[in-house]
Amino acid sequence: MxxxxxxxRNAPAAELHRGALGVALAQRAGKASxxxxxxxxxxxxxxxxxxxxTPRGLLRVKYADEPIxxxxxxVAARVSPxxxxxxxxxxxxxxxxxGYFGLRRRSFNLPIDWSLVHGFATxxxxxxxxxxxxxxxxxxxxxxxAGSPRAARATGNALGSNPxxxxxxxxxxxxxDGGLGGYSGGLDRKRYLLALEGSLPDHD
Amino acid sequence: xxxxxxASRRSIHVHLPPFQxxVDDHAAELHRFLVASVxxxxxxxxxxxxxxxxxxxxxxxxxxDNLRAWLYTIAQRKAxxxxxxxxxxxxxxxxxxxxxxxxxxxxTSDDELWSSVRALPPKxxxxxxHRFVFDLAYRDVGERMGIxxxxxxxNVSAGLGRLRKEVER
Numbered sequence: 001m002x003x004x005x006x007x008x009r010n011a012p013a014a015e016l017h018r019g020a021l022g023v024a025l026a027q028r029a030g031k032a033s034x035x036x037x038x039x040x041x042x043x044x045x046x047x048x049x050x051x052x053x054t055p056r057g058l059l060r061v062k063y064a065d066e067p068i069x070x071x072x073x074x075v076a077a078r079v080s081p082x083x084x085x086x087x088x089x090x091x092x093x094x095x096x097x098x099g100y101f102g103l104r105r106r107s108f109n110l111p112i113d114w115s116l117v118h119g120f121a122t123x124x125x126x127x128x129x130x131x132x133x134x135x136x137x138x139x140x141x142x143x144x145x146a147g148s149p150r151a152a153r154a155t156g157n158a159l160g161s162n163p164x165x166x167x168x169x170x171x172x173x174x175x176x177d178g179g180l181g182g183y184s185g186g187l188d189r190k191r192y193l194l195a196l197e198g199s200l201p202d203h204d
Numbered sequence: 205x206x207x208x209x210x211a212s213r214r215s216i217h218v219h220l221p222p223f224q225x226x227v228d229d230h231a232a233e234l235h236r237f238l239v240a241s242v243x244x245x246x247x248x249x250x251x252x253x254x255x256x257x258x259x260x261x262x263x264x265x266x267x268x269d270n271l272r273a274w275l276y277t278i279a280q281r282k283a284x285x286x287x288x289x290x291x292x293x294x295x296x297x298x299x300x301x302x303x304x305x306x307x308x309x310x311x312t313s314d315d316e317l318w319s320s321v322r323a324l325p326p327k328x329x330x331x332x333x334h335r336f337v338f339d340l341a342y343r344d345v346g347e348r349m350g351i352x353x354x355x356x357x358x359n360v361s362a363g364l365g366r367l368r369k370e371v372e373r
Contacts (some may be wrong), residue, residue, distance in 0.1 A: 008336035
């Protein structure tokens with residue numbers, strides 16, 4: 001090896017500041033309108049949440065029970081691969097969720113991006129979004145409001161696929177006999193949210 | 205007609221990972237590449253510019269089988285832009301007064317070598333950095349640059365030749 005090659009191997013080095021890079025990238029990408037989906041982790045009393053925001057609004061709220069890779073790949077395939085971790089873009093969502101869990105806020109005032117919702121589920125989830133804090137409905141009632149009174153089971157499926165839990169309050173939909181029904185995040189979380197709102201059925 | 209349809213289907217089904225993964229996986233090595241290519245002072249801006257350009261073009265990509273080489277190609281272009289801007293800036297200085305002001309106090313003896321590296325044609329500069337700073341085999345240098353192993357070898361050899369003339373002058 002020549003002396004010149006050896007000198008090239010001893011290249012100057014410098015540490016990369018990943019945090020600063022992330023902040024700068026998110027800011028510049030947002031300004032240039034090339035950031036389609038921003039996401040960040042948010043702490044909550046029922047576990048970490050990952051929230052996804054587009055320029056149109058809140059796209060998805062995911063309980064962080066599994067590694068984030070799967071949900072990122074899913075959003076990349078279904079919405080856009082232009083995804084960056086950008087906490088500054090999820091600040092308003094974080095603020096309102098903190099207010100909700102701290103009982104300082106009873107309704108969310110956030111634009112929603114419904115891109116991940118299709119067909120029958122659209123009507124079901126839009127109706128569900130209107131159920132007020134502290135109130136509950138049955139699957140049949142939501143089905144009727146969505147225009148298909150006999151589609152209680154399809155309504156259950158639509159609620160189970162709700163991409164925006166908590167903010168679109170699918171936890172407020174119960175069985176007609178007062179049973180809790182299902183919840184994509186697990187029944188413990190549904191119980192917690194209903195108790196928080198003072199509407200957990202007595203026998204549960 | 206059939207083949208055009210097939211081609212459009214292929215482009216629809218290109219699997220592009222979430223862009224954040226590209227940042228997580230490649231930011232550190234691209235930064236190292238840029239530090240060697242343009243110096244510490246400009247490397248961070250070049251890195252941001254690289255990712256921003258990539259993000260802009262990302263959804264239109266038709267092939268996702270070598271995203272790393274694609275990122276390096278963009279980084280190489282940003283490095284070339286930075287080197288040109290630096291030269292223009294220097295050319296407009298009065299007798300290098302400005303130049304002394306920006307020279308770091310811990311100036312090392314090899315600054316001269318690295319300014320010569322910066323002055324090389326872009327492909328030679330990139331090939332030298334991949335070969336010696338990253339210590340890669342020619343095959344891997346070629347893969348990262350999107351050129352053949354032979355072309356990588358030629359760029360390294362031509363770059364070394366020019367450098368030798370410069371530094372042994």
